[in-house]
Amino acid sequence: PYKPARKTRASVARAKGLEALGVKELNIVAQDVTRYGLDLYGEYRLAALVKAITENTSIPWIRLLYCYPDKITDELIHELRNNDRLVKYMDIPVQHISDSVLKRMNRHGGPDVIKSAVERLRKAVPDITLRTTVITGFPGETEEDFTELCEYVKEAEFDRLGAFTYSAEEGTPAAEMEDQVPSSVQSERFNRLLNLQNDIAYEINQKHLGQTIRVLCDGKSKNNPDVLCGRTEGNKIVLFSGDE
Secondary structure: OOOOOHHHHHHHHHHHHHHHOOOOEEEEEOOOHHHOOHHHHOOOOHHHHHHHHHHHOOOOEEEEEOOOHHHOOHHHHHHHHHOOOEOOEEEOOOEOOOHHHHHHHOOOOOHHHHHHHHHHHHHHOOOOEEEEEEEEOOOOOOHHHHHHHHHHHHHHOOOEEEEEEOOOOOOOHHHHOOOOOOHHHHHHHHHHHHHHHHHHHHHHHHOOOOOOOOOEEEEEOOOOOOOEEEEOOOOOEEEEOOOO
């Protein structure tokens, strides 16, 4: 069995404590969880952490939040493909795909890195659910930049996509940038992007019709207490009838 380092053993101990409480899904979460190990050991060790938790607990589902494309290692993809309890789901907050916008955002890794990460994941784990987050209206975003983003969203076919309009925060470099995008343009682009994603998500979800899917039950639906509510491995909401 894999022998984890001291800091990893502390995380394993916390996972075992949660398992004792009856936890069925463990979320390993950080603003950039793929950086795990870099400050402690000088190298990325997220795959090793997942392996240690898997070997020392029996929690059915382990989920990773959030993974940045430039730090998704081959070891992590291998663990995702071969570990049955690491859910086939990854949230990759790409923010944009235009190289000029990504540079102004000071994001690590350009469009080629983002596209490569998505392609590697899809090739290794064909049934993976991919979610992302993007921002419309970042200072200097042109219509051409936005069109490039829409084209990539259509190409990548993310299962789920969250979008936000840019909001200037006092004291940040972006707030002082020239070429601030008017709020009306931000909102118009936001709505166009969500309409595009809604069509993509609808087509993806149609493929699940007629399938039997494993669901983790969260309890009664808040909107309809006569049915139960749960989530798939891909974190998609499912309403269903069943014994309470």
